[in-house]
C-alpha cells in the first residue's frame with residue numbers, strides 16, 4: 001500500500017489529510033508537538049475568525065500572490081464553510097462580513113470535531129520532529145533518536161515563523177536552503193507598528209477611534225490602540241505590506257474621515273482659536289497630542305493647513321514587532337519553486353502547504369483560509385494521483 005506522510009498538524013496539514021480520507025493509502029500525520037493545531041487554537045483566543053463572507057473576486061483580491069489566489073479559487077471560503085458544517089460546526093457572519101463559529105462553539109470544539117473525522121483513518125505520530133527529506137524518505141527525530149521513514153508522497157505543512165511556541169519555529173528553512181530551494185526571507189506581517197519614542201508620549205492604552213490609515217496602495221479604517229512601543233490594531237496590520245516595500249516607511253492617518261477636508265476647514269475657521277476648533281471636531285487625546293507636538297506653529301495657526309494636517313497626518317515608523325510576536329509572516333518558499341498544487345519542482349511527490357509558502361494576507365480570516373486552501377490542493381492532487389495509479 002502507498003504511504004502518504006504529512007508533517008505539520010496546523011490547518012494546512014489537517015486539510016491535506018482530510019482530502020486523503022477516502023484514498024486507498026496509509027496516512028501518517030506527524031508533528032513535533034504533543035498535540036496538533038496549537039496555532040489554530042491561539043487564533044481562537046482573540047475571536048476565531050475562520051474566513052470571510054465576501055464574494056469570490058473581492059475575497060481573492062486580499063491575497064498578494066497569484067499562487068495563493070488560484071489556491072483560494074480551488075477551495076473557496078464557501079467550500080471551507082461547507083466543510084465546517086459537515087463536521088458539525090455551524091458558522092455565523094460577524095461584523096464586517098467575517099465568519100466565526102456560532103457563539104456557543106469554542107475553538108477547541110472546532111479542532112476536536114476535525115480530529116474526530118481524521119482519527120479513525122489517520123495515524124497521528126506526535127512529539128516527532130522533521131529533520132530532513134529526500135525523494136523517498138523523510139528523516140525524523142523521536143525520543144532523541146533519528147529515524148528514516150519511506151514515503152510515496154510527502155506533504156510538508158510546517159508553518160511560518162511567528163509564535164514559535166506553537167511549534168512553527170522555522171527550523172525547516174535551513175533544510176530547504178541546503179537543498180537549494182529558494183526561500184524569500186521571513187518578515188513580520190499583520191504586525192503592530194513601532195514608532196519613534198517622541199510619538200509615544202503618555203499614550204499607552206489610549207485608543208485612536210474611527211480613523212483611516214493609508215500607505216502606498218493600502219488603506220483601512222478602524223481603531224488604533226497605543227502601546228508602549230507604538231500602535232496595534234487592524235488598520236495598522238492592514239498596511240504592513242505597503243510599508244514593507246518602502247525604504248523609509250511612513251503612513252498617513254485621516255484623523256477625521258467622517259468629514260471632508262473642506263468641512264474640517266470650515267469648523268476650524270469658525271472656531272475662536274485652533275484649540276477650540278480641535279475640540280469642536282471632537283478629536284481624541286491621541287490626535288490632539290500628535291497635532292500639538294508635530295504640527296508646526298505656522299500650520300497650526302492656519303485653518304487651511306491645519307485641516308490638511310488633520311486629514312493627512314503623516315507618521316514615519318521605526319519598524320515592526322519581532323516575528324515571534326506577530327500574527328503571521330510574509331516570506332517562505334518562493335512560488336517559483338512550486339507547481340500550482342504546491343509540489344516542489346526539485347522534489348517530485350513532495351508538496352508544501354500553508355504559511356511556509358511565500359504569500360501574505362490581512363487578518364480577517366484570510367490566513368486560515370489560505371492555509372486550508374493550499375492544504376486542500378496538495379491533498380487533492382495526491383488523491384488523484386493515487387486513483388490514477
Ligand SMILES: Cc1cc2nc3c(=O)[nH]c(=O)nc-3n(C[C@H](O)[C@H](O)[C@H](O)COP(=O)(O)OP(=O)(O)OC[C@H]3O[C@@H](n4cnc5c(N)ncnc54)[C@H](O)[C@@H]3O)c2cc1C
Nearest residue numbers: 008010011012032043129130159167168354355365367368
Ligand atoms: C495570535 C494569532 C492570532 C491569529 N488569528 C487568526 C485569525 O483570527 N484568523 C486567521 O485566519 N488566522 C489567524 N492567525 C493565523 C493562523 O493561525 C495561521 O495562519 C495558521 O495557523 C497557519 O497554518 P499552517 O498550517 O500553515 O501552520 P501552523 O498552524 O503554524 O502549523 C504548523 C505545524 O507544523 C509543526 N511543525 C513545524 N516544524 C516542525 C518540525 N520540524 N517537525 C514536526 N512538526 C513541525 C508545528 O508544530 C505545527 O503544528 C492567527 C495567528 C496568531 C499567532
